[in-house]
Amino acid sequence: MGRMRKLLIPGVDKTLLVRDAIKTMPDLTRRRFISGGASLGALTLLTGCDVTDSFSAEEMLRQVSKFNDSVQSWIFNPNAMAPTFPESAITKPFPFNAYYSLDEAPEIDGKDWKLEVRGLVENRKSWTLEELYQLPQVKQITRHICVEGWSAIGSWTGTPLRDFLKLIGADTRAKYVWFQCADKDGYNSPLDMQSALHAQTQMTFKFGDEILPRAYGFPMKIRVPTKLGFKNPKYVISMEVTNDYKGGFWEDQGYNSFSGS
Amino acid sequence: MSAVTVSDEQATSTKAKVIQPAWVRALHWTNAFAMVLMIMSGWQIYNASPLFDFTFSRSITLGGWLGGALLWHFAAMWLLMINGLIYLVMGLVTGRFRKKLLPITPEGVIQDTKAALTGKLSHDDLSKYNYVQKLLYAGVIVIGILVVLSGLAIWKPVQFQYLTALFGGYEAARYVHFFCMAGIVAFMVIHVALALLVPKSLRAMIIGR
Structure with missing residues (x-):
């Protein structure tokens, strides 16, 4: 619990610290992060391989991560549901988590906000919050697992993404649904189509039966209980159905892109 | 009579008895390499969200930051798992586990622990493990299986939810x-310390004899 509290204090969030630390570094230093680990490994282990060559070590890790994407996609069972929990299991307070502090979180006026729809869809009209609220919603209590390792159980209510994709006539043979968000520095993240079509993947409008608060992504979050937390974008402003891999905020920095749980 | 016995002994000793077969040595060092990668990157991952009131010094971790450590961890896991799987299959199929590690009796363990602590444990025949070795080696194999299974359980708590x-x-x-x-x-720590105390056991794991 003490640890959880630490996460809640603005400015002490670890992701934020790492993010800030990385941001202050020139690009070359960032690259050295991984290669530094590589040469340390080489020194410690006295292997014959030339892992001190930062390029090859980085490239090897990138290739294995891509391979791991396909392994996870193969493991992914569309019929496997994330375990659900009773109300009593909900983590209170549910941690705010981002690469910035809570007072830097986007402040969005629900009246002005529109969800932009782009790409391989029949109907590219933008959706107001009022229109989205008309769609049937379901509630689910699932475990949110952060890439850092910690987890928290929350209650999310919203429209299954697959219902919305059907409604807008999305080409569900496309590879990704790519989300763009209002977070500072422009958060974005690709979601593979099979995960987008999973029954529990949700356009979330409520947390704990209340309208999604600013801390958790008002006005709309994409809740994907079969993915790590960073694959659950908040403050979503647009979605694009696409065959192109457009990268993502954390994915581009080295987090595994599939990151399924 | 005595002359015949001597020549028999000479015959067996000059035959250069292999203590650790090549497959054991190859898998052992591959495992050691993979384990060190997994542990050092694992410490860096731990640091992102510590379970206890301490973190690991960055000088002994691998990957530089969480993202880098995860890349190492999920790359080295293949080496660890595939190598470990081959080891388990070979250990069972060749009968090595049964011959080398069994039986483990409490009396034997107590007796050999006492002997080890009083410096009376014999290392004359390295091909035969004493009871302390048997217990430690069998134990670390079980822990090795558990560390992989628990790792899979936290990697895939939805897809492998029954395991989780x-x-x-x-x-x-x-x-x-x-x-x-x-x-x-x-x-x-214990294994490396003891191997250094009995250097011929280390030699056997490198060149086989």
Whole structure:
């Protein structure tokens, strides 16, 4: 619990610290992060391989991560549901988590906000919050697992993404649904189509039966209980159905892109 | 009579008895390499969200930051798992586990522990493990299996949810994974120290004899 509290204090969030630390570094230093680990490994282990060559070590890790994407996609069972929990299991307070502090979180006026729809869809009209609220919603209590390792159980209510994709006539043979968000520095993240079509993947409008608060992504979050937390974008402003891999905020920095749980 | 006995002994000793066959040596060092990668990157991952009131010094971790450590961890896991799987299959198929590690009796363990602590444990025949060795080697194999299974449980708590449930859920599986690591590190400390105390055992694991 003490640890959880630490996460809640603005400015002490670890992701934020790492993010800030990385941001202050020139690009070359960032690259050295991984290669530094590589040469340390080489020194410690006295292997014959030339892992001190930062390029090859980085490239090897990138290739294995891509391979791991396909392994996870193969493991992914569309019929496997994330375990659900009773109300009593909900983590209170549910941690705010981002690469910035809570007072830097986007402040969005629900009246002005529109969800932009782009790409391989029949109907590219933008959706107001009022229109989205008309769609049937379901509630689910699932475990949110952060890439850092910690987890928290929350209650999310919203429209299954697959219902919305059907409604807008999305080409569900496309590879990704790519989300763009209002977070500072422009958060974005690709979601593979099979995960987008999973029954529990949700356009979330409520947390704990209340309208999604600013801390958790008002006005709309994409809740994907079969993915790590960073694959659950908040403050979503647009979605694009696409065959192109457009990268993502954390994915581009080295987090595994599939990151399924 | 005595002359015949001597020549027999000479015959066996000059035959250059292989203590550790090549497959054991190859898998052993591959495992050692993979384990060190997994542990050092694992410490960096731990640091992102520590379970206890301490973190690991960055000088002994691998990957530089969480993202880098995860890349190493999920790359080295293939080496660890495939190598470990081959080892388990070979150990069972060749009968090595049965011959080398069994039986383990409490009396034997107590007796050999006493002998070891009083410096009376014999290392004349390295092809035969004493009871302390048997217990430690069998134990670390079990922990090795558990560390992989608990790792899979926290990697895929939805897809492998039955495995995760077996460990008592996601959060409990994290602790199991941590304590298995701690067990392996403790084993490594003892194992390396003893190998250095009996250098011919280290030589046997390198050149076989």
